[in-house]
Amino acid sequence: MPKYVLQHWHFYQPRRNDKWAKKINEECYSPNSNNGILDHVSFNVGPTLIEWFLKNDKETLERMIKADKGQALAQPYNHRIMPLIRHDEDLKTQIIWGKKHFKTFFGRDPEGMWLPETATSKRVCKELARQGIKYTIGSPWQKKGREDTSKPYKVNLGGGLEIIYFFYNHFSGKIAFNNQTDSGVRLLDNVDVALDQLVSFAKNGETLLLAYDGETFGHHHKLADRWAEYFPKGVKKRKDIKMISISDYLKNFEVNNLADILDNSSWSCLCGGLERWTKGCGCAGGYKKYQEPMLKALEKIEDEIHDIFVNESSPYFKDVWDARNDYIDLKLGNIKEEQFFKEHLKEATSKENEFLLKKILEAEYHVQLSFTSCGWFPSRLGAQAEQNMIDAYSSAKLVEEVVNKNLVSKLISDLDLVEDWIEERGRKKHITGKELLLKHIT
């Protein structure tokens, strides 16, 4: 029986300046959408990256979509660290919005979902399963007990729910991070050497998944898009190895082995938890002063916005959370405003009330965006954290236009506690979240 090799490519960019995204596109997205690799691997494209393609390079997006024969996965809408979400309704919404966004572009319901930073918990997986997601991907150390990446596993979630977990193999790291291997050959220079190593790495009959950021190929490693182009051809020449996508694998094989997952674990925080996105950790250069106060400030706004949303809109909407979940269809242009209100209002109301309801829904939208994980990821308070704070501000501002409440000034004073030291012209400079935000609003 041949060894099966599966790959997953995670394509994602947060909202960031166009110059940067353009460079990554030229080096990675565009060539890899053109060289045939996506026909052979599982992949997902984050919604913010899809939005970028729509504005800047529709052809690349079209090629990615065309490559999908069932092997593309969806992603929770705006890359929140899912186990850190406190309210069940937000957990649901992230998955629902991710599925709706996926369907809008790929024209079908997703079978698999890539969890941001592969951050997981049983609670998160239960919600995935409830929403019809069949499989996801994890790092080898996210399996409870002995590491085993030689086959996929079924995870029982209780209440008749289950999800299939593909834990990727450590060989992924050899390709993504270690340029130099034991034999002194760069794995990203020579596919045949990489395949030899891969085969000797795996025992006979194993099913190995390799998972990485899609940006590895061409952006992090220059010209590795050519490597990706040759990979399927290199595999085809061999008898000891076969390449298959996750979705095709699941069509052909039943997964019966059982495993459990480690709650609150991820692929990119190696400290055994999710500290990278709560208070900073060794992976992000140690404890950082900015992360925890920023999380607390934004959680406070989130709670306030939710309370106001429920209070203000429940007299009008049949179900406030259903309305919020479908709001993404309005944003995506899948549904007309008139139809949206017709479906969700208990009874017709004035245009003025509809206008105010839309404002609070938009506040709910921005408060979701304010938890994009990239804001906490780097060791320094930077542009992505700034973007999250702007979203929290937009949310607070919108709500202030609807109810007589003072949210903006409270947010600003909380963000004064978000501190860091940055390097500016060779000097250390003290900055606060408040200063970063005020640049945008005064």
Ligand SMILES: [Zn+2]
């Ligand atoms: Zn860590």
